[in-house]
Amino acid sequence: MKSENQQFSSDKKLPHIIYLWLGDKIFKVVTVVLGATIILITLGMAWVLFQEGSLAIYEFGFFEFLTERTWDPAVRLLFGAWPFLFGTLITSSVALIISFFPAVAVAIFSAEYAPKWLAEIIDNLIKLIAAIPSVVIGIWGIFILAPWLRDVVYTPITLWAENNYPDLLPLLGNPMGYGIATATIVLALMIVPYTTALAKDAIKAVPKDQREASYALGSTRWEVIRMAVLPYARGGIMAGAILSLGRAIGETMAVAMLIGNKNTLPFTVFGAGATMPSVIVNEFREAVESLHLSSLMAIGFILFLIALIVNLTAAYIQRRLSIGGGQVI
């Protein structure tokens, strides 16, 4: 008892200032410095990418760099980002279009129709699939999906076009299996879990009153979903879709492994292509000319800008499109 008292009083006397006043100051300063580190990293990333890419941007001009169709690191040292910008936009937007409705359907099914145990299985499966590293999906694509697509889908279509519509052939391109179409299909598979999870969150956030009011008016289950739940959740669903688009735009490894990596336009449906991340992966380690390196950094800077715009748009839609000012989360 005595010793306890002694310890207590000595505790109270000795570090009083550190404990009460200085402790809080230090704590606040440390947390603010750690928080500011994240701000610095983000700003630093933008600055570093711009700084390193500025050589190419000044050499060619920003808009000329964006729209120039030639990428020639070997002979002329002429660099333009258009093939990669085009490749990125076409693969990721088509992937989103393919995957959007099935993903929302899964979200509706697991949130509204499925019994609890099934919904839990679907949920866990979706989350597990979202966690598969993209290189693992890439190796599956290289050795299983691409050969299968080539034999079962691309070659028959090409043969059919050859017999019936020979004009289509230049558009379809060489059905070797590694190309724009394969990369798009894999991207669609990869973003389905994100769209589904975010759409389900949005649907789950719809208040019970909405549903009950609709049921009270005599709606069927599907009418409740269509007229009460989906309009309320549409902001969250759209924001989720745009975030998934951002995922697809930034997806690197699986695309670099499957797209075939061809730096010249025109791209064909089955033929090889390239995206902004894939060209960085493929050429960065081998780039020797400083202009080449700088052009790759400039592509990184453009990718940064696109990702920034996509994320801000998603946040904006989330706020604006939801009924009632967007209570989604």
Added chain:
Amino acid sequence: MVGILCVSTVAVLLPLIIIIVHVFIEGFSALSYEFFTEELGSPSRAIQERPTGLVHTIIGTIVVDALALIIAVPIGIGAGIMLSEYPEHVLNPSLRIMNDTLNGMPAILKGLFVFVLIVKPMGTFSGLAGSVALSVVMLPIIARTTESALQSIPWTIREAGLALGLPRWMVVFSTVIPAAKTGLITGVLLAFARAVGEAAPLLFTSFGNNYLPNNWWGFIVDPTDTLPQRLYSLAISPYEQWHGMGWAAAIVLFGIVMITFMIARFLTRDKLQYKQ
């Protein structure tokens, strides 16, 4: 309508299940004892069917990821504390925006950033640079989950502590963080699961290495092999034997991610039951 929804659910989940099944079948058939005990060496070693493996890759992954966690956890949790415990701070709105921006950035840009920041001044690719790049991948996830974990603790608990005369930092360390412990650990695990599978930031930072380094320092200061980056190199290599090892690397990587993920799920489930 239910029919259409059912069909599309099956249509979406089926290919994804097929991926998992394929990875398991091909991966387990490619795994061997040597895979965990030998280093990779040159391609001729695999072609002549001498024993090769990825022991240097597995150790390198552990070293690089552990170092990344050491860097990212304090910063991420600190930022999370700032967001949740000082909600009135001037920097908070911009921190939130910057954190989300960083989270949405393609991982490859984080690799380029760290390449300029660390690899260029050091003059060599290194495991340390790889760790820094991975920590940038982990940071925003940890900060986000820490914030929501701390915010789920009711303010009354903090007020109880303050009413007892505890200073704010003691309240945070002695009551808020212990109460939010599971949430914090889950966040770190999720960040780890995400970062361990990232190959893009490692290609320009830790680069890769076919051999074991001479000593342990080599994993940090020299080019170091990591599983996702090695898996990429093996998969695009022209050697049949290396493709098999790529599948083995895929199953090991997927296994790590899945186990981390399951622990995280288990922890959150525990918490939910406790709440009910």
